[in-house]
Amino acid sequence: MARVQRYPDGSRVPPWDRAVDLNKEPAPVPEPAVTPVPEDLRRTIEAYMSKYPDRRSAVIPSIAAAQRHYGWCSPEALDQVAAVMRLTPAYVESIATFYDMFETEPKPAHDVYVCTNISCSLLGADELFEHFIETLGDEGDFNIRAFECMGACDIGPMASVDGVYVGPLELDDVAAIANDVRDGRPVLSRKQLAHRAAADPGAAVPVPDPDTMAAGPPMPPERGRGEATSPEDEP
Amino acid sequence: MPRPEPKEITFTIDGLEVKATEGEMLVDAAKHGDVEIPIFCYEPKLGQPVGACRMCLVEVEGIPKLQTGCSTPVKDGMVVHTQTERVHDAQKAVVEFLLVNHPLDCPVCDKGGECPLQDITFGWGAGTSRFIEPKRHFRKPLEISPLIAIDRERCILCYRCVRYSQEIAEDYQLVLHDRGAHSFVGTFDGHPYVAPFSGNIIELCPVGALTSTAYRFRARPWDVETAGSVCTLCAAQCNVSLTVRDDKVSRVMVRDHPEVDDGWLCDKGRFAYQAFHVDERITEPLVREGDELRPASWDRAIATAAAGLARAGRHTAALVGGQATNEDGFLLQRFLREGLEAHDLDSRLGAQLPVELHRALAAPALQASVPDLEFAHAVLVLETELMDDAAILDLRIRKGIRRHNLKLAVASSRPSALDPAAEQVERFAPGGVGRFLYELASGDHALSDWLRDAGQDVVIVWGERMGGAPGGANALRALLNVAGNLNLGEHEGAGLLAIPAVTNGRGLREAGVLPNAGPGLKAPVADGRGAPEIAAALADGDLRALYLLGADPLVSYPGRGAWAKALDRATTVVAHAGVLTQGIREHADVVFPSEVYAEKNGTVVHPDGRVQRVRQAIAHVGNVRPEWQVIADVARAAGFDLGVLTSAMATKQLFAAVPFYAGLTAEGLAGHGVRWPAGDGAAKAPEGDLGPFTLEAPAPEPAPTHGQLRLGSWRSLWAAPEVRISPSLQFLHPGSSVELAPDDARRLGIEDGVPVEVAQNGTSLRGRATLRSAVPAGSVFVSDETAILTGALVEVRRA
């Protein structure tokens, strides 16, 4: 049997073995007087809080805002969310660690979530993921993660590149994606889900050529003159 | 607020017809039929059931799926089965799942022998294991705080501890991280879980995942005995169960009393037992020889003390500390008043109050009970920080808010831990409580309307310290007017709850340790001096001897300077002390070793009037003798026979002397005590004038001149000798902390954490600055264990 991979302290799961540091102070709700928060982040969080009957509902959007601001959910970021929301940082961290899209370790700037769930893997998603890792894994720019089904099995195998869904992907697309991201172009515009027509033959009407369109998402997608897209779409 | 009326119903469990209360959960109802349904996550003290562990699955006729007994309320006519094959299979399945990743380390696990997982596996498990995959392994144990170790391998993720932190203590410091099988109990970014009530999670954990670092590996359940008593370390007087091994207390656990502590303890109560068995404790009599206190025989110590006191005669005064029992205080006041014809004695720290006020405030109709805090429509917490003064009541109020829609208002000078939970927060300047009450009583305050509209059951929890401050009597008259305006005396669930500055403040008053009242708040033979006047009289030479029963005026009394002079002049100082504090070390002529509560027999009175029994759990350490006996021996040596030979005789004398304790017996107090204001005693309570009083407008508070701040002080829960000498609690003993408003701090050039000096007329105190946005600008608060500063205004600067 293969040897179990272990972390330096002898365990196999990293976070479990995190001991507390008895020299640290306990961490109650942060004292605003000694917890500076960047003004734009504070305003964003306060705006979220005002949308809900209970301010606590804003915790997910607020962590997301902090993650955008700092690049990851650093202890500092979580502490600041806690300070503005008047929660304990432990509470905020327990939320941050529950959800897949929050990352409590430093990560590269660009998120590439590759679906490796059933439908996509039936169409080669595992190879695709391997290829992503091999090609871009050591780059430092790409946070490549195997993700569960992202609700786009119709374009499997697919990936979400900084939130933009693209597929069906072939191995060659990996390099193109990297280039698009680096050059700040819309990612793989011909394969973006946003421009795809419905598969249902009774409903489909022609969809415009993506190249004539604005830079893709966000919305609303502008549509101009029509022309059918890729052949898979044709019933 | 109306409390739920129990309604009896009948249901069938395993073919047996059983009576139960409607709405009880099946697991509880089953017990009436002697049926046990196994549970892990269910703990009614934690609030609504969560149904997480799935251990309690049972079959309910008419419902196709198995139901969790912990969350299914019993209904009339319900038919429940716990012994069918389906149920057995489900139980075996759940045990098997729980053991999938649970290590088989019972032989070295601290929980062994008192472990629900062990018991339930034995009772309901399959007895075999089919799991052959590698288990999760983790480093173990890890400290999660200096007091608690966590072994994550053993955790079965029952959620109890994190629910506790979030829903009971509401400190939200202990949480679950990650999800699924990776979930683990932890804190934020490696910060320790340090919170006033953290230790309760040890008792809640149904496996050996959370253990007390102080108790780990000290004993097995079959090595120990348990003894019930009452913790006398603060006014909350929680009921405790002491784990005793080899005549040493090795652990303190709750002795669930729903009307006192609701089954929780603070960490001081839970861990300060270590102070019973440390070298710092005085365990034999000491007599002064020159500059030094030297060990002496009991005979010599008693003779020396008696001689000194007899010489001073009626020029003797006594101060009684808060941990003394009613009996101790009662016997000492008899000795002074009857034996020495001395009348100067006090159990309060501040200025004297007219005896009518004591009587009025003790009027049975006005007394709120602890459960009233939970079920009232509204509670006003007035100039007391419950977290420091009677910690467990803080949890009770939070429970009321969470479960019974209690509305809370906090009116205090210093920001309170309860502020975030309060609907109304009124902040006045330190010393401004008199003005606040004056306005509240005259109806000129926004809170007057709020209280009037809150509902009929209003409870005002007030800190007794305010009665000892300048203008205290007026403030209390205003308080009585407020109570009158709200008709608090007329509603069952409404009233006042006074939080004394010391543990047994109420009991000592009732036992007659007041300068102007004897036992039962009756008029004494002659009025005497209160604490501040005793200091003055000693300094003047009007008084010559001082008897200190568990009190050190240099440590906890206001007016340290005056007391230093008083002690210098006193010719005889006799003290009972547990540790050598400054006043004792420097001034006592005879020191008798004090008992700790685990060695004591006697009674104390809870702030809500419940007379509770303190019972001896361990033999006296070293050469310690019971306090009542020492007092009696000294009195006898001084020529006065108190007529007590046992602690029971002392209790009997006390109960006979206090009219409203009529009918109480030590046995009758049993495990739960008796609230005299709700019993036969109520009719025998002394009548007091309940007002309404014509109020004088309070004197204006001194205005700060340029740069000065108004001084407020507080005494932390942790500022206690027991904490300082308990090895694992030491880290909580506070340094001097100076709380400033951020704006003031900026103006004064003070940053968070820097050393500062707080000065006033040449005296000064040093501490570390703590910036708190909740502190109103213009005020400064110092944690005050020594009470050096007495004036209202101070200057604060960087040290």
Add this chain to the structure above:
Amino acid sequence: MTKLLFANIDEPDLNTIDVYRRHGGYEALPKALKMSRDEVQAQLESSELRGRGGAGFSMGKKVSFLPHGAMDKYLVCNADESEPGAFKDRELIQKNPHQLIEGLIIGAYAADVNRSFIYIRGEYQYQADILDAAVKQAEAAGYLGERILGSDHTLSLVVHRGAGAYICGEETALLDSLEGKRGNPRLKPPFPANQGLYQGPTLVNNVETLSNVPHIIRMGAKAWAEHGVQNSTGTKVVSVSGCVRNPGNFEIELGIPTRDLIMGLAGGPREGCTIKFFFPGGSSSPVLTAEEGLDIPYDFDSMAKAGSMLGSGSIIVVDDTVPVVEVAKKVAKFYAHESCGKCSPCREGTNWTVKMLERVDTGEATPMDLDIIASVQDQIIGHCLCVLGDSMAMPIGSLVRKFRAEFEEHIERAREARGMGVTVPEPEPVGIAGADPDVGPY
């Protein structure tokens, strides 16, 4: 075939309010507001519209369960769509958000609700942006806000984005997550209709369910219910994916033969392959082999009778080139990863199953382990707090039952390939393994 939800779906700019209105959008709303709340509710009930989120509960009934009277009540649209194989809500939101919003406003009117939320999974960033814009347009047009179109109906709508957790699709976990907690399911009862969001009565409905509402009001319940079959009225958007030539969403009338969907609309298996089995209602439904499943009508009751379920209406087709063990492992790993960890059978059972399937895959198992796998699934089913555990146990149970021979063969082959006999995993020294040498094992 009739298109209701998908009518004009690819019309350019249908996601804008103008184009939506040009196609008859927001006409059902004033019609509904002229009716009494009870009448609207009666329409919903008599349409027999069943929830499209998985459980298939009558929407009209659910509305009627909400208590009457003045109190804070909520409507939450479940747009968490995270079940493998499901992607219908995505297309409905992206291309026709106003259809959903209109349905939601009418639903809120029927339930007498003044505050509503759409909980959309965090990965659907593009779709959430579209929804945000659509909500702004609807607010500007007076369809949301105070006294909508001069009626007494007031409604606010907030689009709330999740952050990646399948379990937040379960309605009570969704509510906890929306309250800012970890997405753990709650005990039921109390059901959301009595005590949901912020303890208030709450109506939770799926995107597609609500998208149907304008059509029911527009056409009248009776006409609408003529589509579909008894007990499965209306049309359904079905997601078909996996080993088919034309994967995608198809709007069908409930009750058509499954064959027409898979072989017809979705184009059938790829060149030279045959269908081995398929998941008829997402990855949590027990699988049906081609022989069992292709010829039964695609509707709620028929699928249940065949021992599976319609669920959210997502078909995953697996062809004969794919080893069944691979599929089983994917399914089990997904649920193990997504288990919230609150209840023990699900938390431990899913993980145990993954570990056993991994041993099956590497040939380190025996046929007896297949019995244990099957028995562990039985131990999960019906014992969990929510149905996520069952959602793994049912398909895995069905796979092991229906393809036992292949599992056994797989073990055999894998073992031979490794040139090894059966091994039990190397025992790990308990406790001591991870011990800190300075502290000692305990």
